[in-house]
Amino acid sequence: MDRTVLLGNEAVARGIAESGCRVAAGYPGTPSTEILEAVSRSAPGIAAQWSPNEKVALEVAYGACIAGARAVTVMKHVGLNVAADPLFTFAYAGVNAGLVIVDADDPGQWSSQNEQDNRHYARHAKVPMLEPASPEEARCFVKRAFELSEEHDCPVIVRLTTRIAHSRALVGSAPREDPAPRPFPRDPRKYVMIPAHGRERHSVLEKTMERLREVSDTTDLNRLELASTRRGIICDAVAYQYVRETCPEDSILKIGMVWPLPDALIRRLAEHVAELAVVEELDPFIEEHVRALGIAVALGKDRLPRCGELNADLVDAALNGRAPARVHPEPPFALPPRLPELCGGCPYAMVFAALRELDLNVFGDIGCYTLGALEPHGAMHTQASMGASVGMHLGAEKADAGQARRSVAVIGDSTFIHSGITGLIDLVYNQGTGTVIVLDNRTTAMTGHQDHPGTGRTLRGEPTACLDLAAVARAVGVRRVRVIDPVAEEGLQQMIAEEVAAPEPSVIIVTRPCLLLNKT
């Protein structure tokens, strides 16, 4: 087989194309963003799109699978939170053509607001989850996921992490499949989840999970590598590579299907060895399941960290007592930190300078502009999730009316479209009087300058309808809507001061294209 060096995300895109998938929808989010970009570039026959947010993206993909075509949705870990509502009920209804959800987690929070462990979603929503341990496995596991989805009538999640998604390795290829389209199902008992139907479908789902538990025990996605009888290690995803490097003599159970877990294989390993270890990143997801089977775990999260990503050094230290030695001396001088910062000349810097000058409390949001919280800008005081800035700003005013005159919400254009509009509706509907500043740089910048519904171009660069953010604000009922280009026009700070002082809702759209557009 001809192999090429591919990024993990590119390997996923190849697997998507080789599966005969016809629809792919997602929202940009590190470390998942390159998947949809690669699909768009290399598989022009696939309808690939950025949706406004991950919930819509999953719904688009599900609608495609219902209409008879294999479909995929792609997102980062916190994106699955946004898509979780439909996920739970899609699990009850099942699919028509296969549906795969690719979820890219971020242990170590290289670029995320948390490092939640999305394996819990598989257990909670009752869907199978696969975890590739390399880019080549990522390509293959996507295809296996589609097969499982159709064979067992369920959505399937493929979970990546940064060290798979953003690693490069040799990846093979296979001919593209061409699954026959399926007819649209007229079956409301299966697909319309009123309570009466839902109760039936829940029982069906429980039976599906029982079948999948048996699949987990016999599938080659999980692999028992029996060797030493001294110690056995259960490990999944990239942790398997760290174990392979540091514990070459131990027996290993490599988990590729992490939900349902292969109970029989776990028992076989436990019987073969004197002591059992579990090596997994983040939460003791596998470890707690093993203990619940009544099997003792001699080494797990008591020695391995729950926070941050794992690596071979940590595994070697925990399992073999070997600590990495400092080979070269520490420098005799301090190393000033070099953190990411707003590009020199970024127009957002002017907004933060004005906010700081006006000494306002700033409810912030997610994007390049989050860097405004750091020096030398120092003008953002909260940030937690997409769109939170607007609702939080309203909530503060409800607790203390004076906050509306002392604070603002700051949100980017893509973020506003993703989850800020509903917050603005709340602000107007529930009689807030605050000020929302939309930072409109005409792109989704932090993730690499993707288009969104407000840029007038699709993922493929085709011209399309362009959401008019000022019109949206007016349609929501905001009367004070102001638009300013802070580089071409004066008076930004004065404008902010006026709008904050005004005892009715205001939206200021600060619009200037990102400096880096048209440079890549």
Added chain:
Amino acid sequence: MPTNVVFAGVGGQGVLLSCRLLLQAAQDEGHDVKGSEVHGMAQRGGSVDGHVRFGHDVASPVIRAGSASYLVCFELLEAARALPCLAAGGTLLCAEIRIDPAPVAAGEADYPGEVAAWLSGAVEHALILDARTALRESGIPLRCVNVFMLGALSAHLDFAESTWERAMRALVKPRHIEPNLQAFALGRDAAVREIAQHARSGG
């Protein structure tokens, strides 16, 4: 045991391209390869590193502390920061370039004065190359420092010259290929001269 190479520099200096070029060349030479990188810093000026491993059946994509045979750096402070990854007896190749991080530019911290000298003393095999002058004298943009340093690394590996050229033609846009090929050759020559000089002086 795979050969481990760490690249380190500042966002925007082209660390990721160097990784990709080395991965491509190593694969072309018949090795199994794995690399890892972190995205997002490219235009935002943070510290960037990339790991490349090549050999037989490479498992982890991440290089362990103290196990890089080569540490290739495009900026002095980042070389000092990345030093823990270098193995005993490993080789440091560093461009003698200083880029002030934000705290230094803001006057809140000092850029250490003696980084190059300290690195030369602390590391047994250290090549600190004046990439800036070499590139400027040949009329090549400074942004090609990443390929210049890759050229310097190539003097230490036994890949065919044609392998490197094929990799660059595969991954560098045609309108940029000429200065990059020249930068590579300059870096390789600079490293070859340094190696010869060390050999002559017996050290």
